[in-house]
Amino acid sequence: MPWSTALIQATDGNFYGTTFQGGAYGQGTVFKVTPNGELTTLYSFCAQAGCPDGAGPNAGLVQASDGNFYGTSGGGSGKSGTIFKITPEGTLTTLHSFNGADGSSPGPLIQATNGNFYGTTYGGGNIQACPGDPGCGTIFEFSAGGKLTTLYAFGGPNGQGPENLIQANDGNFCGTTAMGGVVSDLCSLGSTCGTVFEMTPTGQLTTLYKFQGSDGWWPGGGLLQGADGNFYGATFHGGAGNACNGQGCGTVFVITPAGKLTTLHSFALTDGTGPAAPLVQATDGNLYGTTGNGGPTAEVTCQTPGMCPAGWGTIFEITTEGEFTNLYNFDSTDGALPLGGLVQATDGNFYGTTNLGGNGYSGCGLGGCGTVFSLSTGLAPFVKLAPASGDAGVAVTILGTGLTDATKVTFNGKAAQFKIVSSTEIQATVPAEASTGKVEVTTPQGALSSNVPFQVPLHPEVRHGRF
Numbered sequence: 464m465p466w467s468t469a470l471i472q473a474t475d476g477n478f479y480g481t482t483f484q485g486g487a488y489g490q491g492t493v494f495k496v497t498p499n500g501e502l503t504t505l506y507s508f509c510a511q512a513g514c515p516d517g518a519g520p521n522a523g524l525v526q527a528s529d530g531n532f533y534g535t536s537g538g539g540s541g542k543s544g545t546i547f548k549i550t551p552e553g554t555l556t557t558l559h560s561f562n563g564a565d566g567s568s569p570g571p572l573i574q575a576t577n578g579n580f581y582g583t584t585y586g587g588g589n590i591q592a593c594p595g596d597p598g599c600g601t602i603f604e605f606s607a608g609g610k611l612t613t614l615y616a617f618g619g620p621n622g623q624g625p626e627n628l629i630q631a632n633d634g635n636f637c638g639t640t641a642m643g644g645v646v647s648d649l650c651s652l653g654s655t656c657g658t659v660f661e662m663t664p665t666g667q668l669t670t671l672y673k674f675q676g677s678d679g680w681w682p683g684g685g686l687l688q689g690a691d692g693n694f695y696g697a698t699f700h701g702g703a704g705n706a707c708n709g710q711g712c713g714t715v716f717v718i719t720p721a722g723k724l725t726t727l728h729s730f731a732l733t734d735g736t737g738p739a740a741p742l743v744q745a746t747d748g749n750l751y752g753t754t755g756n757g758g759p760t761a762e763v764t765c766q767t768p769g770m771c772p773a774g775w776g777t778i779f780e781i782t783t784e785g786e787f788t789n790l791y792n793f794d795s796t797d798g799a800l801p802l803g804g805l806v807q808a809t810d811g812n813f814y815g816t817t818n819l820g821g822n823g824y825s826g827c828g829l830g831g832c833g834t835v836f837s838l839s840t841g842l843a844p845f846v847k848l849a850p851a852s853g854d855a856g857v858a859v860t861i862l863g864t865g866l867t868d869a870t871k872v873t874f875n876g877k878a879a880q881f882k883i884v885s886s887t888e889i890q891a892t893v894p895a896e897a898s899t900g901k902v903e904v905t906t907p908q909g910a911l912s913s914n915v916p917f918q919v920p921l922h923p924e925v926r927h928g929r930f
């Protein structure tokens with residue numbers, strides 16, 4: 464059961480992810496799946512009594528600059544979650560076990576430009592501020608040497624329950640909290656509605672926005688920074704209208720770096736309800752995402768009360784101006800509850816997972832234990848970069864398809880030295896005098912452009928006009 468976990472495309476061209484349950488010990492797995500659908504279980508959690516190696520991972524993976532995958536899980540020796548490393552071959556190492564005081568229920572990791580990992584814990588930390596939960600959650604840094612530092616512990620009014628983190632173009636970290644902020648009758652019978660925050664690398668946090676309910680609540684999916692520099696996200700509940708038991712069916716929003724929020728779309732049950740994952744901005748500049756429930760099948764009577772209150776979920780597209788299109792509606796035979804979101808692969812297609820449905824097995828509910836799916840919208844192939852920024856001389860991995868016969872690589876027009884590793888990977892060096900812009904790979908079949916500009920930092924002398 465792939466519970467709310469996004470896939471990633473690795474440098475070998477395959478997809479990697481986690482499942483919350485199942486596997487040899489019933490406590491979740493790490494898996495690999497090829498673009499053709501061949502799945503390999505790399506690791507089954509809880510291989511030892513007490514699950515010191517972790518259990519029930521409910522966050523996706525990140526492939527780090529060393530080629531290994533890093534992620535988080537529940538369980539561990541402290542019973543509050545773990546940070547782990549796993550090789551592409553499936554050797555897992557537990558790097559840290561949370562104990563509550565330093566956080567509990569960790570979310571997904573990101574690797575920042577300094578090489579360290581950053582993430583959030585949904586609970587733990589300031590137990591006095593949120594004694595019933597317990598703890599309001601934390602933001603942490605985890606160094607390559609294995610040291611965990613709590614950078615910020617939430618206190619309730621400024622947020623509670625952070626779930627995702629991104630590093631913005633300015634080097635600061637941004638994210639959302641599921642709760643905290645404003646108390647409103649529009650948010651779960653008088654609860655708090657959630658926030659958007661920004662934090663410096665040293666741990667100074669600023670609350671950019673507090674949701675009111677009518678503009679959405681429970682923004683648990685986190686943020687995406689768009690090509691225009693603004694941040695985009697979704698709320699699981701709230702928005703205009705009185706659908707979804709009077710709580711609102713969720714929203715898509717945009718917020719400026721200064722904290723001005725605009726609701727782009729309010730869901731209305733038949734076009735989806737409960738978006739719970741980050742959005743992705745595709746190569747056409749539009750935003751794509753999933754809703755856990757809803758769609759035209761919303762009137763279908765659920766066979767498992769409480770599990771599918773209205774429909775099986777949708778895939779949608781929305782422009783940055785708010786023009787909304789419902790692209791696909793699940794019917795449970797092809798999956799149900801696509802809460803994990805999407806990834807656009809270098810072949811131009813979208814890939815994702817559903818929590819339930821698929822194979823008709825009744826042991827997981829809703830007719831199956833979940834699916835891995837792809838969706839084609841006709842977008843062209845492209846290349847991805849890791850890392851996405853760097854100075855001249857920095858080694859960069861270029862991920863794509865059909866790269867075996869590549870003849871040229873340029874960084875914003877400047878030719879780069881490169882080495883073809885495989886049909887899906889090129890190693891290139893950022894050339895001298897490179898500037899921020901698209902990376903282009905020339906192949907006999909045509910030119911492949913990067914999905915986002917490669918960022919070349921301006922040095923202090925340049926910023927201050929000394930050259």
